[in-house]
Amino acid sequence: MSETEHVADVAVIGGGLAGLTAARRVHDSGVDVRVLEARDRVGGRTNSREIDGEVVDLGAQWIGPGQNHVKGLVSEFDLDTFEQYVAGEATFRADGEFFRDSDPFEALGLPTQLNLLVAIKLIDRYGEQIPLDAPWEAPKAEHWDATTVATWRDRVVRTSAGRDAFDSIVRALFCVEPAELSLLYFLFYIRAGGGFDRITSVRGGAQQTRITEGAQAISQALADELGDRVHLEAPVERIEHGDDAISVQADGISVSADYAIVAIPPALAGRIEYDPAMPAKRDALTQRMPMGAVIKCVATYEEPFWRDRGLSGEVVDADGPVGLVFDDSPKGGETGSLVGFLVGNSSREWADDPAGRRESVLESFVEYFGPRAGDPEAYEDMVWENEEYSRGCYGGLCGPGAVTGVAEALREPVGRIHWAGTETATRWCGYMDGAVRSGKRAADEVSERVGVRQADEGVTAGTVD
């Protein structure tokens, strides 16, 4: 195959938020950069599409307080935002029973409420003991990392409805089953998102605000700035890295550079061939951060009819195939839209059955919102675990033993290769904000090395931000 060859100071692998943020930042510091993106679009795990005339996010979509880095980009690119609709009663189903309340927590009964309050208090108290840049150094790191979230839940939450609620929240936050998660990783992740209330809430929390143009618009704006430095449909297959240089080989294109920033999830980074091979810990890490599983399903309607019935559109369902639902109507709510999440094992059950999935999701919507929900104007969904260049969403997660065993390798550069991606973030890990932060960090690591080299060579480097 004939290859186009490029030369740059820095090669960035992955054109999602992390990679594009990193690329823009090194570019702004006066450094030549090239971005290689496997897909035919930028934005990675954001994906905004027009459905039934409105922009819909089939990937990441919310931003909230404390996420100042992604918010900075939203402001900078003059994107419009609006609040997630959440007025009215939410719905919670467990043990086959529906609870409806403006605060569904109130409907759970006192023993369950107390139980969950204790659990939440412990999650936050334990979280405060975890150094976010080195969770393996927490005083109880070894014990917590040897415990699954399911085991801990059984110890702390005693009622059946409480366990159902707890599991639903875990699945909604992580897209895996509570059995799969290390308690240490779970505590770290929630702490990195500012604590339990902040990470789970709509108002005042991580689900507060939507972007009118769709979340992918951020990546698109970054890519527009970078222009032809971004190469699409260029899945990287091999990285040769020596003492003096890097050679990145993608399908049909190669980049010779001084440094590389790999800005894709560890599970995907592990599928690249490295020469020389990665150190043992780094390779083991790529085998130990499997991606969560989620199908995001959007149905559109002439109007958000549930609002008239006093329903917020929010559902947490411990029984059905759909784990979580939100009102997904566009700003102003002139038309209606619902977004449902199939998460964890349920996602994989339905991943390879598009027709059955649509039927099952709409049946669930009817159970929550009545017969009108069964007859949408349009229906579309996205199976993230079937995406060759994501292999799951929202992100890569640590099962027991991985944080204390191999997570040190997450951000540790290997020779001239640096690592970005939301999985490497120490704040808002797993979120768009974490992706942006990680891109900035990796860019600064590399810019400093390029600056030192250029200074050595008597070249004036651009200002490093």
Next chain:
Amino acid sequence: MSETEHVADVAVIGGGLAGLTAARRVHDSGVDVRVLEARDRVGGRTNSREIDGEVVDLGAQWIGPGQNHVKGLVSEFDLDTFEQYVAGEATFRADGEFFRDSDPFEALGLPTQLNLLVAIKLIDRYGEQIPLDAPWEAPKAEHWDATTVATWRDRVVRTSAGRDAFDSIVRALFCVEPAELSLLYFLFYIRAGGGFDRITSVRGGAQQTRITEGAQAISQALADELGDRVHLEAPVERIEHGDDAISVQADGISVSADYAIVAIPPALAGRIEYDPAMPAKRDALTQRMPMGAVIKCVATYEEPFWRDRGLSGEVVDADGPVGLVFDDSPKGGETGSLVGFLVGNSSREWADDPAGRRESVLESFVEYFGPRAGDPEAYEDMVWENEEYSRGCYGGLCGPGAVTGVAEALREPVGRIHWAGTETATRWCGYMDGAVRSGKRAADEVSERVGVRQADEGVTAGTVD
């Protein structure tokens, strides 16, 4: 790159014991087969080398009672065997203290002994409740799969020496930390190896017998039969699979076939590009069976001097970098040899420091066997997690949630692709015997389909064994 193209009925990916067994079996049934092996040698996770004039196994080396399938090959190829040396006292270290006894278990003190006896009894009793072909259907599957082996150990084993002993055994059996393992997978694996005593013992157990020519000789004999149907240095990069045919593309060679048998660990199978992509569950599985970590270290001496001091050479060390040691002297014991295993986190700590590793291992040998052990004739080791085409050893393992969540996909054919490898075995999973069994099963699955096709076409298929 110019490619050599071959046409066959069946393409086998992986020239280890599983792949070669499968290939030989379909070949014997009159079916055209090609084997693509990534390395420049066959044998996969067996690797027999001459060190200091004697054959030494740096990979899998033992066979034992109940392993009739690998034993069948040993007999068929007329390989010589001898018993693992184990006469004399074994050594156990925990809490900085050495225990020496012909049965080190006796030296542990009564409370610890009773504790461990209860644990072993439970392991076997629970194991009997697990259907080996569908461990996810065990009555307590969900609970066991949500529990780490470390959590279960803390519940069942109360003394510090007992926990150290337990952990050492887990590491020696699995090459991972007890925190990383699903209790369900642990119980399944031990049951698949005939129970706790059988899987952990030398006499009467899985470490009973060695092969004089080295374990790799089995694969070599299989490969000799297959002749130029085995292609070395042909790492498979891509498998296209349609309704009618398969195309397997390796570096420099491609095979068009009717069926494929992928006989490599799930973690490696996941790094192949499939078109169309794998179903969600299969891909998730490849992200959820990380390889264990082990460095096998062999030191040779003029004579097995520890035998004269009444020591068997067997060591279980809960404190040092070396977890497990055996007398590795050749048949007859005219010269001496010790083999040490660095397992789990200890293996990764030392993986990228060859000089420090040698020093540390020999220091440990001196602690066990005196100063003579520090001055070997030769020293050699093999870091299995640094092997590009193994990425760890002994095998791929399930953390919590994986067996109940995705393990159904282990053996389930995807279109024309079938799966082999010791990880897919229902007896002696993780052992050479499991590899051979898995190869036979996959061969029979494929031969049946080829036979049906040939019958349809009016061709007489060879006899299917």
